[in-house]
Amino acid sequence: MSSQAHAPAHEDAHNVHHGHSHGHDAGHGSLKTYMIGFVLSVILTAIPFWLVMGEVFDSKILTAVLIMVFAAVQIVVHMICFLHMNPRSEGGWTVMALIFTLIIVAIMLAGSFWVMHHLNTNMMPMSPEMMKNMP
Amino acid sequence: MTEKAQTQEAEAPQFYLEEEHHPEGSTMLGFWIYLMSDCLIFAVLFATHGVLGRNYAAGPSPADLFDLPLVAINTAMLLFSSITYGFAMLQMERNAKMETLFWLGVTGLFGLAFLGLELYEFYHLIHEGAGPGRSAFLSSFFTLVGTHGLHVTFGIIWLVTLMVQVKMRGLIPENRRRLMCLSMFWHFLDVIWIGVFSFVYLMGVLG
Numbered sequence: 272m273s274s275q276a277h278a279p280a281h282e283d284a285h286n287v288h289h290g291h292s293h294g295h296d297a298g299h300g301s302l303k304t305y306m307i308g309f310v311l312s313v314i315l316t317a318i319p320f321w322l323v324m325g326e327v328f329d330s331k332i333l334t335a336v337l338i339m340v341f342a343a344v345q346i347v348v349h350m351i352c353f354l355h356m357n358p359r360s361e362g363g364w365t366v367m368a369l370i371f372t373l374i375i376v377a378i379m380l381a382g383s384f385w386v387m388h389h390l391n392t393n394m395m396p397m398s399p400e401m402m403k404n405m406p
Numbered sequence: 407m408t409e410k411a412q413t414q415e416a417e418a419p420q421f422y423l424e425e426e427h428h429p430e431g432s433t434m435l436g437f438w439i440y441l442m443s444d445c446l447i448f449a450v451l452f453a454t455h456g457v458l459g460r461n462y463a464a465g466p467s468p469a470d471l472f473d474l475p476l477v478a479i480n481t482a483m484l485l486f487s488s489i490t491y492g493f494a495m496l497q498m499e500r501n502a503k504m505e506t507l508f509w510l511g512v513t514g515l516f517g518l519a520f521l522g523l524e525l526y527e528f529y530h531l532i533h534e535g536a537g538p539g540r541s542a543f544l545s546s547f548f549t550l551v552g553t554h555g556l557h558v559t560f561g562i563i564w565l566v567t568l569m570v571q572v573k574m575r576g577l578i579p580e581n582r583r584r585l586m587c588l589s590m591f592w593h594f595l596d597v598i599w600i601g602v603f604s605f606v607y608l609m610g611v612l613g
Contacts (some may be wrong), residue, residue, distance in 0.1 A: 287541040305492035312485055316603075320478050323608045330610055336610075342604035346597055348478040353488060361435040368435075372442040376449040399464035 300355050308352025315345040427595055437587045441594045444557075448598050451553055455546040457581070457604060468610030473527070477607045481599065484558075487516030488596045495589055504579055505564075510569050513591045517562045524555050547606060554602055557595050563587035564588055 274374045300308075321327065324344050328334050349355045350369075459468075494509035528548070531537065538548035568588060572581050 300492065301496075302496055305489060305496070305567050309489045309492075310465070312488075315519070316478075316481055316485065316600075319604060319608055320474065320481075323611055324474050334612055335609055338608050342600050345600050349488075349593060349597045349600070353492065354590060361432070362436070364435050365438045368439050368442050372445050375446065378452050379446075379449055382455055387457040403464055406592070 294323050300352065304352050304355075308348055311348045311352070312345055315348065434585055434590070436492075437590060441590060442596070445598075448550075448553070448601070451546070452601060452605060455550050458546040459606070459610065460543040461542035463543075465541040465544070466534075466536050467613070468543070468607070469613055471531060471534070472607050472611050474485065474607065474611060476523060476527060477603055480520055481603050483516050483520040483523065484596050484599050487513045487520065488516040488593055490516060491589055491592050495585065498577055498582060498585055501577055503572065503586065507569055507572060510565060510572070514562055514565050514569070517565070518560055521555060521558055521562070525552070528552075550606065552603060554595065554598055557598075561588070561592055561595060564591070 319341045322334050322337060328337075356365065356369070360366070444565045490509050494506050496512060497505035497509055506575075531544075535545055538545050565588060568581065568584055571584070575581060
């Protein structure tokens with residue numbers, strides 16, 4: 272008897288959840304979010320191209336850091352405005368999957384660069400002529 | 407006792423029917439997890455390029471090879487295709503079949519323009535003797551950018567398939583779901599391209 276009473280309640284909760292999730296995560300934006308995303312993307316793309324093509328800064332490191340910062344910001348803009356990421360979609364699982372992937376990617380990238388940089392600095396120096404004669 | 411068993415039996419299929427609806431809602435999550443795995447593929451290729459990107463083997467460097475205005479036009483093509491896909495999704499929500507098809511077509515044309523420019527660039531590089539076999543830098547460059555280009559190619563094939571589907575069957579729930587998956591795929595490719603033009607082209611030319 273108790274299971275009978277329980278089942279419809281469960282069903283209801285299920286339906287409510289469905290209706291709720293459909294409204295939020297169906298991946299719909301409005302014209303406004305798309306246009307905001309587009310304008311921001313154009314600006315965030317144009318600036319790094321201008322920095323490199325116009326040779327604005329003498330410092331290469333500063334330019335490189337700025338390029339990476341603009342790329343990171345633009346990726347976030349795309350995620351929010353075009354991919355409609357939000358912490359509520361699919362009960363938070365898309366964000367969880369994203370965070371997990373980012374952690375894996377960060378470990379993999381940092382580890383690869385670290386190890387291979389050390390390997391490179393410990394290699395015997397080579398001149399271009401030596402390289403040309405390599406097998 | 408038997409009555410109770412019967413009610414349980416009667417309930418069980420009902421519960422099963424509710425479950426049948428579930429895959430509809432979780433397609434997006436499943437597709438998102440696929441995109442995340444795709445992201446790992448690109449991360450590995452980015453790492454490879456990061457490690458090998460300075461090994462020119464006494465060959466040409468990015469500053470000698472890359473034509474930044476061309477890359478900027480390419481970037482614009484992909485960005486335009488992203489926003490036009492967004493317009494297609496907005497029309498889909500309004501149930502406007504012909505407008506959806508129109509914007510999907512525009513998206514496809516921008517995608518083709520992107521691919522054409524990329525193939526022109528590849529042809530140009532190989533013609534100059536800077537093919538994938540020239541140096542480790544060029545091997546990793548062709549692998550990374552080529553993989554992205556292959557994704558765009560398959561995206562366009564998928565787009566044309568869906569255009570035919572929408573044309574024949576209309577904006578039925580199945581087609582809407584497919585269009586939403588392709589929307590995520592297409593925007594995801596644009597996100598990857600941000601990494602490519604920043605990390606490979608701009609940082610490469612910077613030296």
